[in-house]
Amino acid sequence: MWAGAATIRICKVFWKRESGRFPAVVRSLSRVVAKLDGYIHIKAMNKRSEPSIFEVLSTKMVTPNMRRVTIGGQGLATFPHGQDGGYVKLMLPGQSTANKPLVRTYTIRRQSADALDIDFALHGDEGSGGPAVSWAQEANPGEEIRVGGPGPAKPLSPDADWYFVLGDMTALPAIAVNLATLPDDAIGDVLIEVQTQDDKQDLQRPEGVALHWLINPEPGLKPELFEQAARAIPWRQGRVYAWSATEFEVMRRMRSYLRGERGLGADQLYISSYWKQGLVEDQHRVVKRADAEQSRA
Numbered sequence: 512m513w514a515g516a517a518t519i520r521i522c523k524v525f526w527k528r529e530s531g532r533f534p535a536v537v538r539s540l541s542r543v544v545a546k547l548d549g550y551i552h553i554k555a556m557n558k559r560s561e562p563s564i565f566e567v568l569s570t571k572m573v574t575p576n577m578r579r580v581t582i583g584g585q586g587l588a589t590f591p592h593g594q595d596g597g598y599v600k601l602m603l604p605g606q607s608t609a610n611k612p613l614v615r616t617y618t619i620r621r622q623s624a625d626a627l628d629i630d631f632a633l634h635g636d637e638g639s640g641g642p643a644v645s646w647a648q649e650a651n652p653g654e655e656i657r658v659g660g661p662g663p664a665k666p667l668s669p670d671a672d673w674y675f676v677l678g679d680m681t682a683l684p685a686i687a688v689n690l691a692t693l694p695d696d697a698i699g700d701v702l703i704e705v706q707t708q709d710d711k712q713d714l715q716r717p718e719g720v721a722l723h724w725l726i727n728p729e730p731g732l733k734p735e736l737f738e739q740a741a742r743a744i745p746w747r748q749g750r751v752y753a754w755s756a757t758e759f760e761v762m763r764r765m766r767s768y769l770r771g772e773r774g775l776g777a778d779q780l781y782i783s784s785y786w787k788q789g790l791v792e793d794q795h796r797v798v799k800r801a802d803a804e805q806s807r808a
């Protein structure tokens with residue numbers, strides 16, 4: 512993934528400097544490299560069958576509704592480097608259904624030499640709406656957790672004149688990683704839904720990338736608020752790359768806007784739902800797969 516992205520960025524800088532243009536042949540070549548790169552990554556992932564055992568190192572509140580759990584220990588010895596923005600499968604300790612571990616998906620907010628930071632958006636009454644959130648609330652240093660993955664990050668394509676990035680608190684970790692990798696001259700708009708004013712974060716990004724915050728104390732309810740806010744952001748000139756990760760109903764609305772009305776194809780759009788109001792993760796995954804097949808048909 513990263514080799515493909517790096518290739519296209521290098522090509523872009525080179526061609527802009529040489530001729531002020533970015534020819535289609537370079538764009539196609541870069542896409543082939545990116546696809547090959549993704550394929551190699553998936554092959555490598557398939558080989559990693561056994562989850563690794565990590566240890567909770569520390570916990571802290573990032574904002575009132577975002578809790579960071581930092582994990583490390585022996586699991587990192589076999590964990591690949593540079594996975595910021597990728598995702599892991601957390602096998603929640605002591606929780607299983609039908610003899611299968613209870614698994615939840617989370618983004619690697621930051622990877623250092625000896626730790627992974629995972630940021631949990633707190634939801635539900637008193638912030639304990641699901642087993643993952645309860646675990647994050649109660650985890651103590653020294654506790655073990657089995658971790659599967661990593662799965663690949665979904666970076667922003669460098670092949671764009673501007674960026675349109677959308678997400679809620681579950682996507683904030685991935686968005687933070689992606690914005691930090693943009694070149695200094697990148698421009699764009701980022702819309703992030705958070706539960707309270709105090710949940711806004713100071714995100715590292717180029718000066719030309721504007722942050723728009725939407726406050727919704729009840730995530731998952733009133734999906735129309737997010738849609739209205741996204742549509743209210745003026746559409747810029749030039750080739751856009753749009754990235755969107757939200758609740759399922761919000762995703763459907765954004766897909767209709769970005770793919771249906773704005774006509775963005777797969778090369779200009781990453782769109783995903785990270786959860787669905789009223790469903791636990793396993794149920795959401797089933798609905799998401801069926802919806803993706805239907806929308807492709």
Ligand SMILES: Cc1cc2nc3c(=O)[nH]c(=O)nc-3n(C[C@H](O)[C@H](O)[C@H](O)COP(=O)(O)OP(=O)(O)OC[C@H]3O[C@@H](n4cnc5c(N)ncnc54)[C@H](O)[C@@H]3O)c2cc1C
Nearest residue numbers: 617618632634641642643644681785787788789790791792
């Ligand atoms: C690739 C990927 C990366 C992700 N990265 C992150 C991340 O870094 N940080 C993060 O916080 N989440 C992330 N998520 C989302 C997270 O996996 C889900 O929110 C998950 O359902 C939470 O598990 P749970 O045990 O707390 O709740 P579940 O047991 O899955 O659900 C219990 C109830 O809570 C509701 N619910 C679940 N999530 C939320 C929410 N965010 N707000 C309101 N209600 C909710 C459900 O609809 C359900 O009714 C990611 C998801 C994906 C697919």
